Structure formats: C-alpha cells, structure tokens
Amino acid sequence: MENFTPVSASIGGALIGLSAVLLMAFHGRIAGISGLFSGMVFSEAGDRLWRLFFVLGLIAAPLVYWLVAGERAPFDLQAGWPLILAGGLLVGFGTRLGSGCTSGHGVCGLARLSPRSMVSVALFMAAGMATVALIKPLIGA
Template identity: 50%
Template structure:
C-alpha cells in the first residue's frame, strides 16, 4: 500500500524559490540555461572550464540533496520498491526521452516557460501528460504500487 505524503506548502515554496534562484543565477552569471540533461551531456563531452562549471553544478545538486535529506530526516525508513536493474533501465529511458524531447523538465519547464518559449510550453505539457498517463496505467490498470 502506498502511503500518502503530507502537503507542506512552505517547504514547496522555499524549494521552488531555490530552484528559480539557481536558474536565474546560472543565466545571469554564465548565460546558460539550467537544463539538467544538457548540463549532464556537456559534463560528459566538454573539457576545461566548460566541463568544470557543469561538474560543480551537478555536485551541488547531488550533495545539496544529501545534506537536505539528512537534516530533514526525509529518507528515514525509505526503501525503493524497484530493483536496481529496473532503476537503471528507468534512468536510461528518462535520458533517452530528454534527448528526444530536446531537454528536460528543468530546461523546458523552469527555464523555457519563464522565457515564454512556445516549444517549452508544449514540451512541458507533453511531459506532464505522459507522467499522468504512466501513473494511471501503473496504478489503476496494472495494480502496481497500490
């Protein structure tokens, strides 16, 4: 059975402000869009200073999440319901989807929509609809995670 989580609007607002601030800071300081899939792709292919800022940004995401989870106690007792092969396959499919979609939710949903990009609005609508359909199929048609 899936436990429901408590809605915490202040934490959600604070998180949104931090994400928006990071996107603005990256655009202001480096002229770059904070699209994580593009940052990861560049970290794997670029060199020198271009690669350094990307790796620093990704390290900040990773370690920032660990620090936040540790101090909030958010991960106490959390266990994955999927096996490692399923998690790896899911990650690869997400990566494939971001390449096919020309970006991810951070690039399109946060940065693209704020720049009034019609392409990003459409991409974000497709991301959200796909997520909704996936949850419906898995929970209601396949009966998983219920």
C-alpha cells in the first residue's frame, strides 16, 4: 500500500469526468478514447476532424503539465520491446472488438449503467490483474 495517492487520483479522475461531461454537453458524444482515436481514420468523412482536435489536446496535456508544474510527469515502463508490441496489438484489437476501453466502458458506460459496460469492465479488470499476477514471476519483478 505504499505510494497510495488517493487525493491526486480523485482530482485527476474528476477532470476525466469533467471532460466526458463537456463532450456530451457540446458534441453529444461519449468520451471513449479507443473509438474516438480509431474514428480519426475509420469513421465517416465529416466525423473525423473533431477527433483529431481531441487527440491533440490529449497529447498536449503532459507538456502543459510540464510547463505549469515545472517537472515532467512520472513515466516508468518496465516491459521490454516484445511485450510492448504484443501489448499494443492486444489493446488496439481488443478495445475495438469489445467496443470500448477504460474510458468508454469504464467511465461513460458505467455512468449510464450500461450492462455491456459492466461486463466489459469486470472482464478487462480481471484479465489485467491475472496477467500481472502471472507475468510478475516471469519477468522477475
């Protein structure tokens, strides 16, 4: 339980919620990042450019934080290249097949009390926890 940071976690979470509410209030859209991102290419013409602007905001955020806070946000990735590439492929394919990720199902879907999102969150949480439990001994962490 060391490194437990409930305050910054709650503030950050509230901002994520605020963003989801903004997008619903102004665009009428769900803030599901996997669908929003892939839709930059795979949605109909005319439904793409706003997605690019959202993604640009997302990419700018760590830089804005860096400027304001005066320090780079912590980023510590333990996995090696084979796991990075395999993980990326699985996250990309899996989120599209399952129609959403941590944001679309985990925040927006649960907030709507969607049964599909409840199933999705239970499964990806369980799979994530099982994966960490299994690979930790393998990579010696």
